[in-house]
Amino acid sequence: MNASPVRAENVAKHFGRTRAVDECSFALPEGSVTGLVGPNGAGKSTLLSLIGGLARPTHGEITVHGTPVRGRMHPDVSLLTQQRPLYDQFTVRELMRAGAAMNDRWSAERADEVLDLLAGVEKDAKVRTLSAGARTQVAIAMALGRLPKVLLLDEPMADLDPLARDETLRIVMTEVAERGTTVLLSSHLLTDLGDVCDHLLLLDEGRVQLCGDIDEVLDEHLVVVGPADQDLERDGVVDSSRTSRQVTALVRGGSVPAGWETTRPDLEALVLGYLRASRTRRRVRAQ
Amino acid sequence: MTWVVWRQQRTLFLTLAIGLVVGVVTVLVLRAGSMADLTTRGLLGCVGKGIYECRVPAAAEFQLAWFEKMHIAAVTVLAAPLLIGVFVGAPLFAREYEHGTHALAFTQSVSRTRWMVAKFVVTAVPALTAVVVWQVVVHSWMDAVGNLGPLGLGPFYGTIFDGRSVSPVAYTLFAFTLGMLAGAVFKRTVVAMTVTLGLYVVVRAVALQTREHLLAPTRVISDEVVGAQVERGPLYVASGYLDAKGQVVADPAPLMNCVGREDAQGVVDTAACFRENGLAQRFSDVIPVEQATTLHLVEGSIFVGCAVLFVLGTAWAVRRQT
Numbered sequence: 244m245n246a247s248p249v250r251a252e253n254v255a256k257h258f259g260r261t262r263a264v265d266e267c268s269f270a271l272p273e274g275s276v277t278g279l280v281g282p283n284g285a286g287k288s289t290l291l292s293l294i295g296g297l298a299r300p301t302h303g304e305i306t307v308h309g310t311p312v313r314g315r316m317h318p319d320v321s322l323l324t325q326q327r328p329l330y331d332q333f334t335v336r337e338l339m340r341a342g343a344a345m346n347d348r349w350s351a352e353r354a355d356e357v358l359d360l361l362a363g364v365e366k367d368a369k370v371r372t373l374s375a376g377a378r379t380q381v382a383i384a385m386a387l388g389r390l391p392k393v394l395l396l397d398e399p400m401a402d403l404d405p406l407a408r409d410e411t412l413r414i415v416m417t418e419v420a421e422r423g424t425t426v427l428l429s430s431h432l433l434t435d436l437g438d439v440c441d442h443l444l445l446l447d448e449g450r451v452q453l454c455g456d457i458d459e460v461l462d463e464h465l466v467v468v469g470p471a472d473q474d475l476e477r478d479g480v481v482d483s484s485r486t487s488r489q490v491t492a493l494v495r496g497g498s499v500p501a502g503w504e505t506t507r508p509d510l511e512a513l514v515l516g517y518l519r520a521s522r523t524r525r526r527v528r529a530q
Numbered sequence: 531m532t533w534v535v536w537r538q539q540r541t542l543f544l545t546l547a548i549g550l551v552v553g554v555v556t557v558l559v560l561r562a563g564s565m566a567d568l569t570t571r572g573l574l575g576c577v578g579k580g581i582y583e584c585r586v587p588a589a590a591e592f593q594l595a596w597f598e599k600m601h602i603a604a605v606t607v608l609a610a611p612l613l614i615g616v617f618v619g620a621p622l623f624a625r626e627y628e629h630g631t632h633a634l635a636f637t638q639s640v641s642r643t644r645w646m647v648a649k650f651v652v653t654a655v656p657a658l659t660a661v662v663v664w665q666v667v668v669h670s671w672m673d674a675v676g677n678l679g680p681l682g683l684g685p686f687y688g689t690i691f692d693g694r695s696v697s698p699v700a701y702t703l704f705a706f707t708l709g710m711l712a713g714a715v716f717k718r719t720v721v722a723m724t725v726t727l728g729l730y731v732v733v734r735a736v737a738l739q740t741r742e743h744l745l746a747p748t749r750v751i752s753d754e755v756v757g758a759q760v761e762r763g764p765l766y767v768a769s770g771y772l773d774a775k776g777q778v779v780a781d782p783a784p785l786m787n788c789v790g791r792e793d794a795q796g797v798v799d800t801a802a803c804f805r806e807n808g809l810a811q812r813f814s815d816v817i818p819v820e821q822a823t824t825l826h827l828v829e830g831s832i833f834v835g836c837a838v839l840f841v842l843g844t845a846w847a848v849r850r851q852t
Contacts, residue, residue, distance in 0.1 A: 296636075330631060385634075
C-alpha cells in the first residue's frame with residue numbers, strides 16, 4: 244500500500260493566510276505519467292516543491308516509496324523547477340561534473356545520452372549562452388543523471404518553440420519507456436499532455452479536484468447538449484454554458500435527461516470545463 | 531562539492547589574487563624605497579629608538595616623506611576584513627537565492643548543511659589567506675622602519691593595534707560570517723551587503739571604545755602630582771589622584787581649589803596646593819605594552835566567538851524551509 248512512488252496524505256501548505264495547497268491526498272501509481280493541471284495559482288508548483296523536499300508542508304505527509312519527505316531531496320526523486328536554475332557561468336561539461344559531485348548516485352552516461360539526443364548540446368558552451376530549449380535539455384540531463392525513480396517536471400515545455408516542446412516530450416517519454424520512471428509533470432499545454440499522460444491530477448485552489456487514470460476519468464464525465472429552455476437541475480454539473488439555442492454542460496456521473504445529446508469529452512474539453520468552473524466560482528465569490 | 535564551490539567562485543578568487551599581487555608588489559617597492567631612504571639619511575640606528583629619542587632633522591624629513599604612506603598601508607589592513615565581509619561574505623548565499631541556484635543544489639542529494647559548510651570553507655580559506663598575506667607584507671614594512679614609522683605610535687594606537695597579531699583574522703572571520711548570515715537570512719545581495727557594512731562598522735567602533743575594559747588594568751602611581759605624565763605606549767584606562775591613605779579622590783573639589791588661584795605675582799605652586807588639599811599622589815590605570823598580545827587574543831576570541839554563532843545561524847537559515 245505504501246509502495247506507491249508518491250503518496251500525499253492531507254497535505255497542506257499555507258503562506259500566511261493563503262492556502263497554496265489544502266488537504267491534498269492522492270497516490271501516483273508506479274510507472275505512471277501524470278499530468279498536473281490547474282489554473283494559475285492552483286498550487287501546482289508548490290505541490291511539486293513539497294514532493295521534492297524544497298518546502299515543508301504546514302501539515303500532512305508526503306511519502307516517496309514509503310519514506311517520508313522531510314527537508315531534503317529524496318534520493319529517488321528528481322525535480323525540474325520552473326526557473327531551470329543552472330550555474331550560468333559553468334560550461335555544460337562542468338555542470339555535469341557538478342552534478343556528479345553533488346550526487347551520491349550519478350550516471351555520466353545517462354546525462355550524456357540526454358545531452359546527445361536531438362540536435363545535441365555543445366558541451367563546451369557556457370550555460371548562459373544556451374537557447375531556452377537547450378537549457379531545458381541540460382536541466383533534464385541534470386535531473387536524469389541522478390537516475391530517478393520519480394521525475395517531477397514543473398512546466399517543462401514553457402518558453403519552448405513547438406519543435407523543442409515536441410523533442411522535450413520525446414526525451415521524457417523515452418525515459419519512461421526505458422526505465423519505467425514515474426513522472427508527474429505540470430503543464431498548461433493540454434494537447435501535449437494528452438499525448439504523453441495516462442493519469443491526471445487536477446488541482447484548484449490547492450485542492451484535488453480530480454485524480455486518476457485519464458480514461459477512467461473521461462468515462463465518468465459526459466458532455467451534454469440540450470435545448471436552451473430546459474434547465475439542467477441536477478448534481479454533478481461541473482460547468483455549463485448557454486447560448487440562445489442550447490445548453491452545453493460537462494457533467495460527472497449519473498444519468499442525463501431524455502432527449503439530451505451526450506458525448507464522451509476529450510481531455511482538453513474536460514480540463515477546460517474544470518478550469519472554467521474554477522474561474523466562475525472565483526468570480527462569484529469576488530462579487 | 532569543493533570543486534563546485536571553487537568553480538563558482540573562480541572569478542572572485544582570481545580577482546582577489548590579482549588584487550593581492552598588485553598590492554604586495556606595491557608595498558615591496560615602497561618598502562625598498564623607504565629602506566634606501568633610511569640608509570641614505572643614515573637613520574638605520576634610529577629605527578629602534580623613534581623620533582623622540584632620535585632628534586635629528588633627517589628623522590623628521592624621513593617621517594614627512596614616508597609616515598603618511600605607511601599609515602595608509604596600515605589602514606588598508608583594517609579595511610580588508612570589511613571588504614571581504616561585504617564583497618565575499620554577503621553575496622555568498624544571497625546571490626544563490628537571488629539567481630535561484632540554491633534550488634539546483636537543494637535538488638541534488640548533497641545535504642543543505644554540507645552544501646553550506648563547503649561554500650563557507652572553500653570561500654573563507656582563500657579570503658582569510660589573502661588577508662593574512664596582506665597583513666604580513668604591510669607589517670614587514672612597518673617593522674623594518676620601526677619606531678620612525680607608525681609603530682612609533684605604540685601598539686595600542688587604533689590603526690596599529692587593529693592591524694596586528696590575530697586581530698585582522700578575527701575581524702575577517704567576523705565580517706565574513708556576518709555577511710554570510712545576512713545573505714542567508716535576507717536573500718538579497720544589496721541588503722546583505724548594507725547590513726554587513728553597517729553592523730561591522732558599528733561593532734568595530736564599539737570594540738574600539740571598550741577594549742580597555744577587557745583586561746584588568748595595572749595601576750601606576752607617581753608622587754609627582756603635576757606635570758606631564760602621559761607616556762607613549764600603554765593604553766590608558768583611567769587616571770586621577772589618590773589621597774594620603776591611597777584612596778582614589780572622587781570629589782573634584784580639591785582639584786578645583788587649586789585651579790586659577792594665582793597670587794599677586796601670577797604664580798602658584800600647584801603641587802603644594804594639591805598636597806594641601808589632600809591630593810597626595812597621582813595614578814594611572816594602564817594596560818602595559820607587554821599585555822598587547824593578551825588583549826589581541828581576548829578581543830580576537832570574542833570576535834571569533836561571534837563568528838561561530840554566525841556560522842551556526844547561517845546553517846539554521848539555510849536548513850530552514852519556508
